[in-house]
Amino acid sequence: MDRLDAMQVMLTAVECGSLSKASRILGQPLATVSRKVSNLESQLRADLLIRSPKGLELTPAGRSYVTAAKSILEQLAEAERAAAGEYSEPKGDLVVTAPIMFGRLHVMPVVIDYLSAFPEVSVELMLTDRVTHFLDEQIDVALRIGDLPDSSLIATQLGNVRRVTCASPAYLASHTVPAVPHDLVDHDVFSFEGVSSNTIWRFWSCGKELAVPVRSRLGVSNIDAVIEAGLAGAGVIRVLSYQVADYVRDERLELLLESYEPTPHPVHLVYYKQTRLPLKLRAFIDFVVPRLRSRLTAYFGHSD
Template structure:
């Protein structure tokens, strides 16, 4: 049985990552000719062209696109295996790339990172805050925190804690437009919508055996929950937001809960990592720290 050409697969992954033969060669510490020969060797072995090449542009073919993620995994697994061996008897060191949602990242993850760095001074954290659903394999993210009802994927996901959702509005809005008594009443109200979702955006409510699903509509939609707060406080509508965004407004009475006798189908905080079981000690250290920090208590700092 002929063994896979692991070197060629790794070089292919590097070319995809750096988007050029020259940049990949520089990153790998080899020559452009070596990179080109490895790609040609892999293409001959696969019987498929991996790149469209012109004098100015390098793009993946359909076959190349289909194989790029697997190549990235092969390279990542090899790197992780070597780093695990080196780290086995040493203090974790090096850089870890961490991604988290914007608002939760600022209020909860950033303080956690500061505490983690105090415990592990040899580790560097590259923290990316965005509400976009980052492709953590393509972006080279080691650990990602996501607050969502996760769709099926090849990523490894660990559910850390539930995140409560509250339907909220300003008292002034309710005085002017009335208080909904049933989720169906929301069809006649100004609902602010969150757009950064992978599935059709709906609100689900349950009371006993009764379940109601509505599709909110109103004067504003945004991909960041905290961006809704000024409009909410001004009495321009109502919306459903997680507790870590509205807890202070609920405490001081700027916002109040609506339909409190209805259970709102919640979401959860998940910790995601790329496929595979081999991870450097520094990544394992961060995973265990975040798991302990946020397990069962995502809303609290």
């Protein structure tokens, strides 16, 4: 039995909460994963896991073993990184993830500059609007927009983005400009929800939230299409500020109800806490953080 491989399988199963999910992540048949865990328990002559319909639970022996195994594997990984030279110069592969449009507009230009500065590093940039999982997808670092749940991740705030309401000058020329959020009931609006859904746009006034029901004339599942509808003068749209900053600057869209905007969304760079960061990751953090802060400040006037 490969003891280190069995340790990794065991840890993956515990972190996933089930053997079946661990088998998918590891790319191994469920029977193989189950056999490796069972062989490990036989070798140790101790029950490590309690299998139940609700998932996996660790026995007291299992908790002790997992703590020790995690330490052993972390030390091994660090030794391998040191031997490969990851602590002497930035080199190797990094997996970075970011929301699609934010990644395209802001992260991609900075990553290209990073690659020029560090020729021994390669980056896989995953652009997706779904929440990615560090363990499942082997993410090194992520850009996240919005409040973060409590976790073991290290988070560095880069700035904020606002949720803004806007429309084209052509649309506003033929409609009364809304003075308060409830004026939107008389306007054509476009959103991500379906046309039959009860859409609520939330604003803020005098320390209180205002929930404004609107009926979308068109429900679109793609943010670029929503923005195109706004640019075409079809109606009022609601998006994140970075998504329309260039159009606002070029006066192709006008911001509405700015004094009623809700609390801005924080933008964070997040990564796993490690005893010793590989130089490729440390270099990426040191390179990206000031540049993204500068971009957010240039676009939105403040970074914190």
